Amino acid sequence: MPWITLLLALLLSACGPTPDSSSATEGGLSLAETLGAEEDPGYARATAPRPFVFPDDHGPHPEFKTEWWYFTGNLSAADGRRFGYQLTFFRVALSPQAPQRPSPWGTNQVYMAHFALSDIDGRRFFAVERFSRAALGLTGAxxxxxRVWLEDWQASGPAHTFPMHLRAAAQEVSIDLRVEQGKPLVLQGDAGLSQKSAAAGNASYYYSFTRLPTSGQVHLGGQTFSVTGDSWLDREWSTSALAPDQVGWDWFALQLDGEEELMYYQLRRQDGGSDPASKGIWVAPDGEGRLLRRDDVELEVLATWRSPRGGTYPAQWLLRVPRKELELRVTPLLADQELDVSIRYWEGAVEVSGTRAGRPVTGRGYVELTGYAEDPPGAKVRH
Structure with a gap:
């Protein structure tokens, strides 16, 4: 579900055309400003379940305002050294129709990408952001x-999609990974329609690959590590925004031993409660996905972390799914996995421990947290 790009799409719309490319930025609009932007009625909207067609739906859907290909994963070297990675590509339409311009630079589509690496044993976190307009082959899908790419960052595969090849490099870090299909994809929400609030059309089309065996290399500071592990891919496209009383979300993608996975996102309201549209999915070892509604999940914050850049985030959780007899403690592997990009958010590798039907269970995963880095109401983050 990670849909930080909804905010960034609105930011891009408000700021106008982007440069052809850029590295990490130092701030952006306030979250309140971004959430308050109005939607353009010229875009398509997700209003009802639809049939998914593959491989077509692995590609772009330019009639919708925003779209993303969201890879995260936990990897280990032969000596046990652990890494987490994030490689995400966001497509953003700046207008419903392409401009009628003879210039080869003319386009209504821009792409953004985030690349992050968590060096768990080294206690370091790296994150970089790039932008490019979808012209002259600089970026696209x-x-x-x-194939989805932004300059030399890319995810690519054959006509039948898998295996995928992920490549990204920035500063002193890079990844070169082969991602295989493990479990089949699962459709999120109602047959792939993921409602984000009670408002009609405030929804996305959303599917996930919840366990993708991964191998390859991580390059860090002149060292090369051969790694293996599991990745997670979320695919989502929409034309929607948060409801007026929603301030952010907590998103969990957890891979448990025993070949079970759990995704849950909690939409947070201004009054501190969770929105009824919060939901998730439980994926059984055979790949069958089972919808989890808000009332199926209990989420308790056990600790917090204060960002040196401002804002306080949850830093440990107790997550329960009573009807699955599941009780999990979710703990970040590094405290500071905050991406200081256009709009700051936290996304990082976590470890999981707990019980399933009274038996011990462990796992790994990723968590995304948005809306915690805001200044007090009425204040603005730096431009």
Whole structure:
């Protein structure tokens, strides 16, 4: 579900055309400003379940305002050294129709990408952001053969999509990974329609690959590590924004031993409660996905972390799913996995321990937290 890009899409719309590319920025609009932007009625909206067609739906859907290909994963080297990674590509439409311009630079589509690496044993976190307009081959996406790219960062695969090849490099870090299909994809929400509030059309089309065996290399500070592990891919497209009383979300993607996975996102309201549209999915070892509604999940914050850049985030959780007899403690592997990009948010590798039907269970995963880095109401973050 990670849909930080909804905010960034609105930010881009408010700021106008972006440069062809850029590295990490130092701030952006306030979250309140971004959430308050109005939607353009010229875009398509997710209003009802639809049939998914593959490999076509692995490619872009330019009639919708925003879209993302969201890879996260936990990796280990042969000596046990652990890494987490995030490689995400966001497509953003700046207008419903392409401009009628003879210039080869003319386009209504821009792309943004985030690349982050968590060096768990080294206690370091790296994150970089890039932008480019979808012109002259600088960035784009296609379904068959599969490819989404921004300059030399890319995810690519054959006509049938897998195996995928992920590549990204910045500063002193890079990844070169092969991602295999493990479990089949699962449709989130109502047959792939993921409602984000009670408002009609405030929804996305959303599917996930919850366990993708991964191998390859991590390069860090002149060292090369051969790694293996599991990745998670979220695919989502929409034309929607948060409801007026929603301030952010907590998103969990957890891979448990025993080949079970759990995704849950909690939409937070201004009054401190969780929105009824909060939901998730439980994926059984055979790949069958089972919807989890807000009332199926209990989420308790056990600790917090104060960002040196401002804002206080949850830093440990107790997550319960009573009807699955599941009780999990979710703990970040590094405290500071905050991406200081256009709009600051926390996204990082976590470890999981607990019980399932009274038996011990462990796991790994990723958590995304948005809306915690805001200044007090009425204040603005730096531009």
């Amino acid at each position: 296609q379904a068959a053969p599969f």
